[in-house]
Amino acid sequence: MPDTPLKQAHAPTVSPRPSACPGLWRIVSARDGGICRIKLPGGLLLADQADAVADAAERYASGVIEATNRANLQVRGIGNDHAGLIDTLLAAGLGPRDAASDDVRNLMLSPLAGHDPAMRLDVRPLAEQILDLLQGTPRFHQLSAKFAVQVDGGEGLAMLEHPHDLWLCALHLEQRSWLAFGLAGCPADGQVLGAVPLEQGPALVRAVLGRFLDLASPEQSRMRQLLASCAVETFVAGLEVPLRRDAAVLQWRRETAGSPWLGVVPQQHGTALGVAPPLGRLTPDMLRGAAHITRQWGDGSLRLTPWQSLMLTNIDPAGIEQAQRALSALGLLCHSHEPLARIVACTGASGCAKAHGETKADAVTLSALLRTGAPASVHLSGCSRSCAVAHVAPATLLARSPGRYDLYLRDARQPGFGALRATDLTLNEAGAMLALPTEHLDD
Structure with missing residues (x-):
C-alpha cells in the first residue's frame, strides 16, 4: 500500500493574491501559454493523481508537464479553460484547504524520506505537522510564494545544496532526537544556529516564521533579504522557544549525501x-x-x-x-550514463520571453558532444534567473544570444554561477571544452 499522503482538501475559499509565481489557482502567462504549479506534499504523488495530471495536461493544455527543482509539477501551455483544469486537479486531491494556503506549501523532503537506509529519523510525521501549520495559520499566508522550508532526516539521498529560508536537520545527541536549524541556506554549508527536541519542531517553525513576519519589511520577502539588515544573532535572540546552543549543536555538521538518484x-x-x-x-x-x-x-x-x-x-x-x-x-x-542525464535546461525562448536561447533544443545537441560528466552536472540557462537549478551547478552555460553561450565553472570563491571560463561559445565549442577530462563534471 502507498504511504498516506499529507492531508489535503479541495474547495477554494478565497482568490489567490497577485504574484508572478505560478500556483494551482494562480495560472500565470508565458510565451507558450499558461503555467500551473502543483505543489506536492513532500513530493508525494499517488498513481491515480498522476493519471489525473496527465489527463488534465492533455485536455486543458499542450500536454507538457514539468518536474521542478523543488519536487513539484508544472503544467504548461494552458488554454482558456482555467477553471476546468483547476477543478480536475482539485478533484484528484492535488490542492490545499483553500487558495490562500497554496503559496506556503513549499516544504521539501528527501524523495526517500521514511525509506532511506541512512536516515536518522523518519521525518514524514513532522513534515505533516509543519504543513498543517503552514496551511492552517492565516498569518503565514502572508509569506512569499517562494518562501521555502526543508526538513532533512539525514538521508543518504538528499538535496543538500538548494537554499531554503528555513532548514531543519535531524540529529541524535545523548540518545535523544533533536532538530537543528539554520536560516537562508542549506544543510551542506549552512551554519547551525541551535536545536530543539524533536517534539518541539512545529513550535520552532512557528517561532521562526512569526519572527520573520514581525521584522521583515514589505520588500524583504525572503529570509536572506531580512538577514542583510538584521544580524542573525538578533533574529535568534528574539525567538520565543527554548534553544539548545552548546558546542555539540553549534559545531555539528551534516554528513555529505551520496546516494544515486537514477x-x-x-x-x-x-x-x-x-x-x-x-x-x-x-x-x-x-x-x-x-x-x-x-x-x-x-x-x-x-x-x-x-x-x-x-x-x-x-x-x-x-x-x-x-x-x-x-x-x-x-x-x-x-541510467546515469545516458547523455541527456548529464544536462539540466530551463524552458528556453520558445516558452519564456526572458530567455536568450532555445535551451531545451540546444541541450539535446550538446548532450551528443559530452563524453563524461555526472548526472545534472551541466546547466543551460536562458537568462541569469537560473529557473532550472536552485543551486550552482558544476558547469553553467548562460545564453547570450541564439546558439551562443558563456561558460561558467562552479567556484566557491566566486558569486553567481562561478568563474567565467569562456564567452560567446557555439555549442560545438562548448561541447569541446566540457568534454575535456576535468574534475568539475564529477562533483
Missing part, C-alpha cells in the same frame, strides 16, 4: 527505482506509464525529486528489469 536505489526495506524525464519534461504517456509501473511492481506512488526526476519506491526486485525496460521505452532516463 537507476536502482537501495531502500531500508526493498528497492527504489529512479527515473528522469529528459530535461525535466514529462509527456502524459510518461506519467501514466510510471503510474502503471508503480501500481504493478511498487507501492502505487511516485515521488518527485529536486533533480527533476521521479522515484518509484518499494519496487518488487523481481520486476526491476521489466520496469526499467518499460520506463525506458516511454523515453524516461533510467
Whole structure:
C-alpha cells in the first residue's frame, strides 16, 4: 500500500493574491501559454493523481508537464479553460484547504524520506505537522510564494545544496532526537544556529516564521533579504522557544549525501527505482506509464525529486528489469550514463520571453558532444534567473544570444554561477571544452 499522503482538501475559499509565481489557482502567462504549479506534499504523488495530471495536461493544455527543482509539477501551455483544469486537479486531491494556503506549501523532503537506509529519523510525521501549520495559520499566508522550508532526516539521498529560508536537520545527541536549524541556506554549508527536541519542531517553525513576519519589511520577502539588515544573532535572540546552543549543536555538521538518484536505489526495506524525464519534461504517456509501473511492481506512488526526476519506491526486485525496460521505452532516463542525464535546461525562448536561447533544443545537441560528466552536472540557462537549478551547478552555460553561450565553472570563491571560463561559445565549442577530462563534471 502507498504511504498516506499529507492531508489535503479541495474547495477554494478565497482568490489567490497577485504574484508572478505560478500556483494551482494562480495560472500565470508565458510565451507558450499558461503555467500551473502543483505543489506536492513532500513530493508525494499517488498513481491515480498522476493519471489525473496527465489527463488534465492533455485536455486543458499542450500536454507538457514539468518536474521542478523543488519536487513539484508544472503544467504548461494552458488554454482558456482555467477553471476546468483547476477543478480536475482539485478533484484528484492535488490542492490545499483553500487558495490562500497554496503559496506556503513549499516544504521539501528527501524523495526517500521514511525509506532511506541512512536516515536518522523518519521525518514524514513532522513534515505533516509543519504543513498543517503552514496551511492552517492565516498569518503565514502572508509569506512569499517562494518562501521555502526543508526538513532533512539525514538521508543518504538528499538535496543538500538548494537554499531554503528555513532548514531543519535531524540529529541524535545523548540518545535523544533533536532538530537543528539554520536560516537562508542549506544543510551542506549552512551554519547551525541551535536545536530543539524533536517534539518541539512545529513550535520552532512557528517561532521562526512569526519572527520573520514581525521584522521583515514589505520588500524583504525572503529570509536572506531580512538577514542583510538584521544580524542573525538578533533574529535568534528574539525567538520565543527554548534553544539548545552548546558546542555539540553549534559545531555539528551534516554528513555529505551520496546516494544515486537514477537507476536502482537501495531502500531500508526493498528497492527504489529512479527515473528522469529528459530535461525535466514529462509527456502524459510518461506519467501514466510510471503510474502503471508503480501500481504493478511498487507501492502505487511516485515521488518527485529536486533533480527533476521521479522515484518509484518499494519496487518488487523481481520486476526491476521489466520496469526499467518499460520506463525506458516511454523515453524516461533510467541510467546515469545516458547523455541527456548529464544536462539540466530551463524552458528556453520558445516558452519564456526572458530567455536568450532555445535551451531545451540546444541541450539535446550538446548532450551528443559530452563524453563524461555526472548526472545534472551541466546547466543551460536562458537568462541569469537560473529557473532550472536552485543551486550552482558544476558547469553553467548562460545564453547570450541564439546558439551562443558563456561558460561558467562552479567556484566557491566566486558569486553567481562561478568563474567565467569562456564567452560567446557555439555549442560545438562548448561541447569541446566540457568534454575535456576535468574534475568539475564529477562533483
